[in-house]
Amino acid sequence: MTVWQIVLLASVAVLALKVAGYLVPASVMERPTPARVANLTTVALLAALVVTQTLERAGGLVLDARLPAVVLAGILFALRVPFIVVIFVAALTAAGLRSLGWAS
Amino acid sequence: MRASLAVGLAVAAYGVSFGALAVASGLDVWQACVLSLLMFSGGSQFALVGVLASGGTAAGPAAIASAALLGMRNSLYSMRLGPIVGGPWWRRLLAAPLTIDESAAVATAQPTLRGQRIGFWVTGAVIYVGWNLTTLAGALLGDLVGDVRQYGLDAAAAAAFLGLLWPRLRSRQPVAVAIAAAVVATLLIPWLPPGVPVLAAAVVAIVVGVTNLFGRAA
Numbered sequence: 457m458t459v460w461q462i463v464l465l466a467s468v469a470v471l472a473l474k475v476a477g478y479l480v481p482a483s484v485m486e487r488p489t490p491a492r493v494a495n496l497t498t499v500a501l502l503a504a505l506v507v508t509q510t511l512e513r514a515g516g517l518v519l520d521a522r523l524p525a526v527v528l529a530g531i532l533f534a535l536r537v538p539f540i541v542v543i544f545v546a547a548l549t550a551a552g553l554r555s556l557g558w559a560s
Numbered sequence: 561m562r563a564s565l566a567v568g569l570a571v572a573a574y575g576v577s578f579g580a581l582a583v584a585s586g587l588d589v590w591q592a593c594v595l596s597l598l599m600f601s602g603g604s605q606f607a608l609v610g611v612l613a614s615g616g617t618a619a620g621p622a623a624i625a626s627a628a629l630l631g632m633r634n635s636l637y638s639m640r641l642g643p644i645v646g647g648p649w650w651r652r653l654l655a656a657p658l659t660i661d662e663s664a665a666v667a668t669a670q671p672t673l674r675g676q677r678i679g680f681w682v683t684g685a686v687i688y689v690g691w692n693l694t695t696l697a698g699a700l701l702g703d704l705v706g707d708v709r710q711y712g713l714d715a716a717a718a719a720a721f722l723g724l725l726w727p728r729l730r731s732r733q734p735v736a737v738a739i740a741a742a743v744v745a746t747l748l749i750p751w752l753p754p755g756v757p758v759l760a761a762a763v764v765a766i767v768v769g770v771t772n773l774f775g776r777a778a
Binding site: 467505516533 | 574577586587588591594595598599600601603604606607608610612614617620621623624626627628629630631632633634635636637638639641642645652653655656657659709710711712713714715716717718719720721722723724725726728729733734737738739740741742744745746749750753754757758760761762764765766768769770772775
């Protein structure tokens with residue numbers, strides 16, 4: 457697949473899901489199971505993306521400067537620091553550890 | 561109205577990080593912009609470029625599946641917003657692309673139908689314009705920066721997912737699912753191609769969601 461094909465196919469899929477919700481009769485929404493599965497799927501995918509973005513490199517598990525940066529980000533989110541500030545601090549932490557040679 | 565502007569400004573700021581990360585993941589500036597114009601759903605966009613960053617175009621199917629699965633929650637918002645948007649079919653068709661976390665949250669928080677309508681359209685439109693302009697700015701910036709790891713952008717991507725996850729961890733069931741999904745993904749990373757461990761973690765959500773494990777009686 458080319459990057460363009462991936463970009464367009466994924467965009468159409470996500471857009472179609474938005475349109476689909478407006479076509480479904482309201483009675484489906486009142487059933488708790490589909491709503492619960494959709495909400496929990498979001499949580500599961502985001503949690504899995506956090507660990508893969510933190511630990512994965514070239515198909516293996518690697519401990520590097522990303523881990524302390526993400527742990528610090530977690531502490532800052534718990535302290536209700538704004539999103540964009542936390543992201544900036546996380547990047548700065550990883551970049552700092554690398555430039556000091558303390559982590560790869 | 562004020563709620564719409566506050567949320568719009570905050571979210572537009574994330575667009576810069578998305579644009580920079582997209583370019584760092586191997587997309588060109590145009591591809592990053594097309595994602596923000598057509599897909600327009602932050603979580604799905606971050607997921608797509610995240611999977612492509614680790615697996616390249618070989619991980620294309622897994623990247624598309626991750627983006628689509630994360631986009632499922634937009635269908636729920638559409639169902640809730642249908643009666644609020646109302647009107648002829650073309651109005652709902654116009655509303656569909658603007659149906660995202662923030663526009664749904666602002667709309668459903670308003671006490672009157674009029675407030676709900678204004679909340680939806682203003683939030684959706686402000687974020688759409690802001691998100692696309694900041695994506696372009698971030699992508700151009702990312703193009704200049706070059707080496708991603710030197711600037712810690714890989715750590716920023718991980719922190720961004722954590723930031724999207726955080727507000728959803730308010731009760732026992734999502735916390736249990738998040739922990740289980742993280743463990744499943746970590747264990748599978750060495751054994752499966754990039755992107756696939758993320759999809760495998762979604763199975764946890766389906767099992768827990770259908771059986772309502774860790775949940776109160778529904």
